[in-house]
Amino acid sequence: MAQVREQILSVIQQDTDFKAAFSALGQAVSEGEPVTEALGVLWGAQTDDEEAAGGSLYQTQAALLTGFRKVEEGPEGLWTDAMALVAGTPQPVQPSSTPEPETTPAPTPTPEPEPAVEHVEYNGPTLPDNTTMDKYSLSAIGVEETVTPALGWVSSPFGWREHPVDGEEKFHNGVDLAVNSGTDVLAFAEGTVDYIGDSPEYGLYLQISHTGGLTTFYCHCSKLCVQQGQSVAVGEKVAESGATGNVTGPHLHFEMKLNGVRLNPLYYIETQ
Numbered sequence: 339m340a341q342v343r344e345q346i347l348s349v350i351q352q353d354t355d356f357k358a359a360f361s362a363l364g365q366a367v368s369e370g371e372p373v374t375e376a377l378g379v380l381w382g383a384q385t386d387d388e389e390a391a392g393g394s395l396y397q398t399q400a401a402l403l404t405g406f407r408k409v410e411e412g413p414e415g416l417w418t419d420a421m422a423l424v425a426g427t428p429q430p431v432q433p434s435s436t437p438e439p440e441t442t443p444a445p446t447p448t449p450e451p452e453p454a455v456e457h458v459e460y461n462g463p464t465l466p467d468n469t470t471m472d473k474y475s476l477s478a479i480g481v482e483e484t485v486t487p488a489l490g491w492v493s494s495p496f497g498w499r500e501h502p503v504d505g506e507e508k509f510h511n512g513v514d515l516a517v518n519s520g521t522d523v524l525a526f527a528e529g530t531v532d533y534i535g536d537s538p539e540y541g542l543y544l545q546i547s548h549t550g551g552l553t554t555f556y557c558h559c560s561k562l563c564v565q566q567g568q569s570v571a572v573g574e575k576v577a578e579s580g581a582t583g584n585v586t587g588p589h590l591h592f593e594m595k596l597n598g599v600r601l602n603p604l605y606y607i608e609t610q
Contacts, residue, residue, distance in 0.1 A: 454478040463498050466509050469600040476527075476606065479550025479596070484527045485573040486607040487556060488590045490515035496602040502586050512555065512593030513603045519560055519588040523577040525570040526554045526594075526606075533566050540591070541582025546570060555593035558583050 452475045460471040476484065494502070494514035501508045529548040536542050543557035544564060560580025570576060581588040594601045 452477060466600075468598055469509070469511075471602060473605045474596055474601060476550075476552065479552060481527050481549050481552055483572045484606060485524050486609075487524050487526055487554075487592055488515050488517045488521050488579055489608060489610060490517035490521075490590070491610045492516075492604070493589055496600075496604060503584055511600055512591050513607075515590045515592060515609065517579050517588065517590055519578075519580045521579040521590070522575045523556055523559060523579055523590055525572060525574045525576050526592075527552070528572045529554075529570060531564045531566055531568045531570060531576070534562050534564065537583065539584050541580065541585070542577070543583075544576060546576070551597040553595045555591075555595075557591045558585050558589060560588075 454475050456473040456475070458471045458473055465471065476482075492513060493516040494510055496510060496513050498507060499510050500506070525546055527546075527548045529546040532545040532547045532553065534542075534544040540557035542559040542562050543555065544559070544562055545553055545555045547553050556577055558580060559577040560582060561578040562576070563578070564570060564576045579588060579590045592603050592607070594603045594606065
């Protein structure tokens, strides 16, 4: 395009009549007249005196045919630039692209808080007093960190069952986790040992009191590793599993209560 401009200027500046003709040409194009028709007007104005124009007219026509064709085919803004060049006041080419609008990142959604109590549908036999199948949020009562006391498979879940020893229909207050004798039993959460003991029914047992009225009970142990009143950390070893008391084999019986109400431990632990 720069070469075309130089060629046109070189020819135009040889004759002041050409400058006047280009002014008319620029006016016609600015009013919307096609370039080819405007050029026809320019040819007519100049061919009245071909002999006077001589080779200058021929050179002008050749330059214009080449230059304006490139202007018409070029990007937006070059035509205006060519007209300004003829008038002697070149203007900068305007960019044709528009900047992309700034985008605002979507706000991060706030997770909904866990409900304090999640109702669980239950259609079985009537539950004993102070027993629920609903799931309570431990974080809502201040228990933030917990662990599974002993990882095993569930040999007997929470709820009504036929007792494996005496054969009677009884409510099972906790969950039985089948593990080998001597498996470490860990504190479900930090707390204080309420009491320890030994009985024909539960064998060696202990209970831990936690934040917010939560208690956990561990029994049928082969060994107790804590004393009454002792503070324990979450995951601390408190006993070893066994087969003491009224049992058919080694396992850990684990219970949970919230303010005296029995909860289903399977909501809060992992199993195999």
